[in-house]
Amino acid sequence: MLEILAENRLLVSINNSVSISKQVLKAILLMVAFAAVIIALTRPAWNPKPRDVKRHGRDVVILLDVSKSMLAEDIKPSRLERAKLAVRDLMEKINGDRIGIVTFAGNTSVKCPLTQDYAFARLALNQISTESTTRGGTNVGDAIREAANKVFDEQVKEYKDIILITDCNDSEGSFPVQAAQDAGAKGIRIIAVGLGNPDEGARIPIVGADGTKSFLKYDGREVWASLDENTLRQIAAATPGGAYIPVQTGTFDLGQIYSNLIYSAGKRELEATTILEYDEKFQIFIALGLILIVCEVFVSERKKDEN
Numbered sequence: 001m002l003e004i005l006a007e008n009r010l011l012v013s014i015n016n017s018v019s020i021s022k023q024v025l026k027a028i029l030l031m032v033a034f035a036a037v038i039i040a041l042t043r044p045a046w047n048p049k050p051r052d053v054k055r056h057g058r059d060v061v062i063l064l065d066v067s068k069s070m071l072a073e074d075i076k077p078s079r080l081e082r083a084k085l086a087v088r089d090l091m092e093k094i095n096g097d098r099i100g101i102v103t104f105a106g107n108t109s110v111k112c113p114l115t116q117d118y119a120f121a122r123l124a125l126n127q128i129s130t131e132s133t134t135r136g137g138t139n140v141g142d143a144i145r146e147a148a149n150k151v152f153d154e155q156v157k158e159y160k161d162i163i164l165i166t167d168c169n170d171s172e173g174s175f176p177v178q179a180a181q182d183a184g185a186k187g188i189r190i191i192a193v194g195l196g197n198p199d200e201g202a203r204i205p206i207v208g209a210d211g212t213k214s215f216l217k218y219d220g221r222e223v224w225a226s227l228d229e230n231t232l233r234q235i236a237a238a239t240p241g242g243a244y245i246p247v248q249t250g251t252f253d254l255g256q257i258y259s260n261l262i263y264s265a266g267k268r269e270l271e272a273t274t275i276l277e278y279d280e281k282f283q284i285f286i287a288l289g290l291i292l293i294v295c296e297v298f299v300s301e302r303k304k305d306e307n
Helices: 008-017 020-041 079-093 118-126 140-150 176-185 229-237 254-263 282-298
Strands: 045-057 059-065 098-104 108-115 160-166 188-195 205-207 213-215 243-248 268-280
Touching (some): 079 254, 098 118, 098 140, 108 118, 140 176, 140 229, 176 188, 188 254, 229 243
Parallel strands (some): 188 243
Antiparallel strands (some): 045 268
């Protein structure tokens, strides 16, 4: 570039007045300053110190019906899919509480034990379908017993909730109200959410291997699954502070239900977690970078006069 802008005799004079070593020094100062700023952006820290963090919350178990009747489409896209969407809404609002997921039909399966790892709970929820249990039917009573006896901590008799989401077509004669009374004696509250048409009910769709859609039949007649609101009211009433939410074929916000009935309720101290706190030292590298930049400005590229 200098060869274009200056004559040869001037170019010789300029080159003779510039110190290559000082140019190298200025370049090194800028590179080290740039590296110091990059290190500062990574927020370096050391001197770790352990600190115990106390957590407070409740234990909440989602007891989700995955029987064939939950495929009924009187709620779009289906009772089961609408229930799963509602649980996802709840997980957006849950804060501090431990959550567990239990599915049931003819038998019961724990899909997610009580945890504060909400990402794992979402993963478990996404994998739930009517194939999540190995036996057909609807066994509400045993599902309540399973959650009460195998998921919750029996040493604590407070701060425990079951959110039961079902159409309550109990086909097993499992005495769900008695199961709810036993759960209530252990300090467990049941919030029952009823899905489905309580009067006419709805047919249960079945998709064949060739993609054709038909409806479930029994003895040659189509099965219509209706919502049993009476039983769900008794289940909720059998536990202290229990509530029945009659969604039927409407819409509902489980996150809001959680906020109103659970998040605002009393909480217990959960197991403390130990975290490491570090002393952040990024200020040192920011200061170093600024000092080097200032030094680079004051370093001249010219040689010292020899005279």
